[in-house]
Amino acid sequence: xxxxxxxxxxxxxxxxxxxxxxxxxxxxxxxxxxxxxxxxxxxxxxxxxxxxxxxxxxxxxxxxxxxxxxxxxxxxxxxxxxxxxxxxxxxxxxxxxxxxxxxxxxxxxxxxxxxxxxxxxxxxxxxxxxxxxxxxxxxxxxxxxxxxxxxxxxxxxxxxxxxxxxxxxxxxxxxxxxxxxxxxxxxxxxxxxxxxxxxxxxxxxxxxxxxxxxxxxxxxxxxxxxxxxxxxxxxxxxxxxxxxxxxxxxxxxxxxxxxxxxxxxxxxxxxxxxxxxxxx
Amino acid sequence: xxxxxxxxxxxxxxxxxxxxxxxxxxxxxxxxxxxxxxxxxxxxxxxxxxxxxxxxxxxxxxxxxxxxxxxxxxxxxxxxxxxxxxxxxxxxxxxxxxxxxxxxxxxxxxxxxxxxxxxxxxxxxxxxxxxxxxxxxxxxxxxxxxxxxxxxxxxxxxxxxxxxxxxxxxxxxxxxxxxxxxxxxxxxxxxxxxxxxxxxxxxxxxxxxxxxxxxxxxxxxxxxxxxxxxxxxxxxxxxxxxxxxxxxxxxxxxxxxxxxxxxxxxxxxxxxxxxxxxxx
Numbered sequence: 109x110x111x112x113x114x115x116x117x118x119x120x121x122x123x124x125x126x127x128x129x130x131x132x133x134x135x136x137x138x139x140x141x142x143x144x145x146x147x148x149x150x151x152x153x154x155x156x157x158x159x160x161x162x163x164x165x166x167x168x169x170x171x172x173x174x175x176x177x178x179x180x181x182x183x184x185x186x187x188x189x190x191x192x193x194x195x196x197x198x199x200x201x202x203x204x205x206x207x208x209x210x211x212x213x214x215x216x217x218x219x220x221x222x223x224x225x226x227x228x229x230x231x232x233x234x235x236x237x238x239x240x241x242x243x244x245x246x247x248x249x250x251x252x253x254x255x256x257x258x259x260x261x262x263x264x265x266x267x268x269x270x271x272x273x274x275x276x277x278x279x280x281x282x283x284x285x286x287x288x289x290x291x292x293x294x295x296x297x298x299x300x301x302x303x304x305x306x307x308x309x310x311x312x313x314x315x316x317x318x319x320x321x322x323x324x325x326x327x328x329x330x331x332x333x334x335x336x337x338x339x340x341x342x343x344x345x346x347x348x349x350x351x352x353x354x355x356x357x358x359x360x361x362x363x364x365x366x367x368x369x370x371x372x373x374x375x376x377x378x379x380x381x382x383x384x385x386x387x388x
Numbered sequence: 389x390x391x392x393x394x395x396x397x398x399x400x401x402x403x404x405x406x407x408x409x410x411x412x413x414x415x416x417x418x419x420x421x422x423x424x425x426x427x428x429x430x431x432x433x434x435x436x437x438x439x440x441x442x443x444x445x446x447x448x449x450x451x452x453x454x455x456x457x458x459x460x461x462x463x464x465x466x467x468x469x470x471x472x473x474x475x476x477x478x479x480x481x482x483x484x485x486x487x488x489x490x491x492x493x494x495x496x497x498x499x500x501x502x503x504x505x506x507x508x509x510x511x512x513x514x515x516x517x518x519x520x521x522x523x524x525x526x527x528x529x530x531x532x533x534x535x536x537x538x539x540x541x542x543x544x545x546x547x548x549x550x551x552x553x554x555x556x557x558x559x560x561x562x563x564x565x566x567x568x569x570x571x572x573x574x575x576x577x578x579x580x581x582x583x584x585x586x587x588x589x590x591x592x593x594x595x596x597x598x599x600x601x602x603x604x605x606x607x608x609x610x611x612x613x614x615x616x617x618x619x620x621x622x623x624x625x626x627x628x629x630x631x632x633x634x635x636x637x638x639x640x641x642x643x644x645x646x647x648x649x650x651x652x653x654x655x656x657x658x659x660x661x662x663x664x665x666x667x668x
Contacts, residue, residue, distance in 0.1 A: 121437040146504045146611070147520070151431040151440040157401040158496035159526040160431040160440040166518075216438035224426045227615075229633075232558045233546045234565040238446075240427070246439040266513045270609075278512045278600045282593075285514040308621040313562075315623060320558045325626040325633060329550075330616035331426070335507075336645065339652045340607040341588040343595060350605050353509075357609065365616065372619045 114180060122246060122298040132301040136180030139169045141243035141301055143179065143268060145221035146333075150187060152195065152217045152249075160218075163195060167219065167294075168268040172257045185219060185245060185294040186252070186261035195249070195292065214248030217294060225371035227329040230308040231320050237309075239328065239371040243301040247294040261291045272352050305371045330368035335360050394460060401526060402578040412581040416460030419449045421523035421581055423459065423548060425501035426613075430467060432475065432497045432529075440498075443475060447499065447574075448548040452537045465499060465525060465574040466532070466541035475529070475572065494528030497574060505651035507609040510588040511600050517584060519608065519651040525579040532571040541571045552632050586654045610648035615640050 115133040116122065124131035132138065142148065151162045167187040171177040195215070226239035252258045259280065266274045281289070308326045315321070335357045338349045395413040396402065404411035412418065422428065431442045447467040451457035475495070506519035532538045539560065546554045561569065588606045595601070615637045618629045 121434065121439050121441065146507075146518070147502050147522075149429045149431075149442065149500045149502065151429075151442050151498065151500075153433045153440055154401065159401050160433055160496075160498045161401065162429065162431050162442075162498045162500040162524055164500070164502040164520070164522045216440075218431065218440045218442045220429045220431075220442040220444070222427050222429065222444040226619075227426075227549055229550065229553065230557075230621075232561065232565065233542060233554060234561055234569060236546060236549065236553075236557075238426070240444070242427075242444045244442055262513060266516060269507055269516065270509065273509065273516075274513060277510075277516075277604050278594055278597070281512065281514055285512065289514060307619065308623075310623070314558055317558070321623065321625050323626065324557050325618075325620070325630050326624045327618050327620040329618050329633075329637065332614055332616065334612055334614045334645075336610035336612065336648060338605075338607050338609055339506075339587065339649075340605070341510075342654070343588075343590070343601065344606045345601050346603065346605040353605060353609075365614075368616060369619075374622070 114182065116296075116298045116300065119298055122244065122300045124300050124302055130303050132303070133299070134180070134301075135182065135299075136178075138243045138245065138299045138301045139179045139183060141223070141241050142167065142185065142219065142221050142245060143169055145223070146269075147221075148187070149220045150195065150217055151220070152215055161195070166265050166268070168261075168264040170261065170264045172260050175260065183296070185247065185296060186264055187219075187249070187292040187294060188262070188265050188289070212248045212295070212297075214250040214295065217247060217249045219245040219247070219294065224331045225305075225368045226331050228304075228306075228308055229325065229327060229329065231310045231314040231324045231326050235308065235310045235314070237304060239304050239306070239331075239368070241301070241303050243299065245294070245296050245299040247296040249292045249294045252291040252293050255286065257293075258286065258289065258291050261293070262289065265291075270353065270356050276350070276352065306374045307372055328372040330365070330372055332364040332368040333360075334364065394462065396576075396578045396580065399578055402524065402580045404580050404582055410583050412583070413579070414460070414581075415462065415579075416458075418523045418525065418579045418581045419459045419463060421503070421521050422447065422465065422499065422501050422525060423449055425503070426549070427501075428467070429500045430475065430497055431500070432495055441475070445475075446545050446548070448541075448544040450541065450544045452540050455540065463576070465527065465576060466544055467499075467529070467572040467574060468542070468545050468569070492528045492575070492577075494530040494575065497527060497529045499525040499527070499574065504611045505585075505648045506611050508584075508586075508588055509605065509607060509609065511590045511594040511604045511606050515588065515590045515594070517589075519584050519586070519611075519648070521581070521583050523579065523581040525574070525576050527574040527576040529572045529574045532573050535566065537573075538566065538569065538571050541573070542569065545571075550633065550636050556630070556632065585651045587652055608652040610645070610652055612644040612648040613640075614644065 169183040222242040228237040502522040508517040
C-alpha cells in the first residue's frame, strides 16, 4: 500500500465541475467503486457514427506484474464483455496503427459505474436527490494476447463476481475456451468519483412553512442490492449450497444494506449548516 | 397504444452483433428498461478530449404533446442530471449552431441502462454469465426552454423516482427553482435492448464429467434491488410514513424480487437444446 494516498491528475475531461466537495480523485476510492460494480458501462466513439457506443461489460482492476497490489495502487482495468466483438475489433485496429509519438496505443474508452444508495425525498421536488456512489475512468484499451495475462484477468474477473469462485470451478480453461475468450486491458490515465450522503436538505423557505412541514414526508428510502436464495441448475449435484457461496451471500447482503443505511446518516460537517438545498 | 408493435430501425450503431436472439428493437421493451432505471449513463463526445464523457443522470420517457402516450409509442427522453452543466452547455451550443440541412439540431448522446437479475454460476468459468436487462438509446439532446414543457418533464422525472411524489410535495416550483433547473430533451433516433434469462448452460464436455458435476455448484444467485425502511429527516413531521410511499416500497420490492426469480427460470425454447455454452 502506498505511504501516501495516490490521486489521479485533474484534467479537463475528469474534473468534476459541480458540487466538487463530493468529488474524489483518490485511486483507492475510484477503484473500489469500479471493483464492486457488477456491470460497467464502457463507452467509445466509433468513427462512422455521431453517437458514442456504450456496452455493458464485466471488469476488475488488477496488476499482472504485481498481483499483490492494493486497490489504492496504480492498476489496469481488465474487461470481459457480453457484446465485446465490436470493441475488441476497434481496439485491435487502433493498437496496431497508432504509431505516432504522442498517440498512446489503444482505443480511448470511458468506463462508468454508479450505485444508488438512497432516494432522498425532500419537501420540494427541486431538493430531491439520491445518495449515490459513482466513478468514471478514462484510458486506452488494447486486447490481451499473452496467455498468462489473459488467465490472470479471467481469474480476477470471475472472482470479482463471487470471491474464490475461480478455483471452485472446472479450471484451467481449455485451448478452445482460451481462444474464444477476449479480454481487454485498459491503461488508465485518469478518473474521478462522486458521492452523495446524508438526509434531506431543504430550502429555508420550505423549512419555515408550517403547512409544508405538516403535509410532506421528508426522508430517505435506502436502496440496496440483495442476493436471493440460490436456485440450483437442473444438473447441479452439489448439495447443500457450498459454504463459500452462502458466506458470500451473507456478507454481500449485510454490507450492501449497511452501506445504504450509513449513507442516510447526515455527516457531522453538514449538520452545522442551516440549509444546503438544490443538491439534486 | 399502437395497433402493431413499433420497433426502432436497425442501423450500424444500434444493431446488436452477438447473441442477437436476445436482442429487441421494440420501443415498449426499450422504454420500459430506461424508465425503470434509477440512474442512466449519458455519454457524448466532447470536441477537446479523446474520451467520451459519461454522466449519471435521471431520466424518463415522455410526450409533452401527447402526455397520455403509452411506453410503446414514439417518445422523447427527458433528462435531469447531477452533473449536467457541461452537457447542458455543449448541447445549447450545438442546437443553435447546427443549421445544416442534414445535421439534426442537438448534441448526439447515447443513453445506457442495465440491470443485473442474477449471477449465473456454471461448471466452467467460461460458461458463467449474468441474467440481465440492458437498453441503449441514441438521440439528439437540446435544452428545454418552454416553461410548461419543463414543468411536465420535472413532474415525469419526480414521479419516476416515486409514483405520485410530485403532487405530494411543495409544488409548483418557484421562479428561482425553475431558473436553476435544467432539463434536456433527447429526440430518439434509434435504440436496442438486450436480455439474458435462464439457468446455467454448460458445455457437453463438462456435463459428461462426473468429477466436475460432483464438485462444482451450478445455478443462479438472483440479484434484485431492495428499498429499505424509510429513514425520516430530522425535520420530518409526517407520521406514520404515508400510504403511497409504503405501497410503492411494497410493490417495488415484490416486483424487483419476482423479476430476478422469473429470470432464473429456463425458457421453454432453451430446454430443447442439449447445450448452449459460451453465452457469457
